[in-house]
Amino acid sequence: MDNLPKHLLYPADIFVQKNPYLVSTVLGSCVAVCLYSPTIKVGAINHYILPQWNGSDLVTIKYGNLSIIRIIEGMLNFGCDYSDIEARVYGGAEVLTGVSTRFNIGRRNIAIAVEMLTAFRIPIVSSETGGDMGRKIVFNTYTGEVECFMIKKREYLDETKKQIIVV
Secondary structure (H helix, E strand, O other): OOOOEEEHHHHHHHEOOOOEEEEEEOOOOOEEEEEEOOOOOOEEEEEOOOOOOOOOOOOOOOOOHHHHHHHHOOOOOOOOHHOOEEEEEEEEEOOOOOHHHHHHHHHHHHHHHHHHHHHHOOOOEEEOOOOOOOOEEEEHHHHEEEEEEEEEEOOEEOOOEEEEEEE
16 A cells, blocks of 8 residues: 555645545644544545634634535545544643643633534544554554654754754
8 A cells, every 4th residue: 555645644634635645744733533434445634723712713623613524525525434434542641831822722622522422423443543643643544553653852952043943
C-alpha cells in the first residue's frame, strides 16, 4: 500500500476522499480524528486547532465540534451508516508552555473529540493522545491503519535572549 497517493493535511483542514490515500499530518495540541468504514473501506480525517466554536468568530473547521461534524457528513455521503464508522483519535499534547498549558488546549481538544464521537455513537477503536510530545501520523484511508510517530523535544540556546528554548 506504499504506492498509494499521499496527501499532507494542514492544520484547520479536513480530507474526505473515496479513493485510497495515505494522509499525514503533524500534531501538537491539535487533534486529528480519523474515521473509517471497514465495510466500504473509506476514510476521512480532520486536523483541528481549537475545541469548540464560541458562536462569535468566523465559522471554520479549525474548531473540533465543526470539523468532526464535517468529516462525519463526508462518511455519510460515501454511503456509510453511523453503525459502520469507527474512529481513531490522535494528538492533544501540551507541547507549549504558557498559553497552551494555561488554557489546557490539548486536553480540551481531546475532550471534544470523545464527547462528540460518543454522542454520535461512533466507537474510538484506538487513540494516542495527551502527554507533552507532538506526533506525526500517517492514516491509510483504505485500511484504517494509523502509524503514529512521537516527535522528540529538542533544546537549543537562543543567543539573543540568553535562554534555552525547547522545541
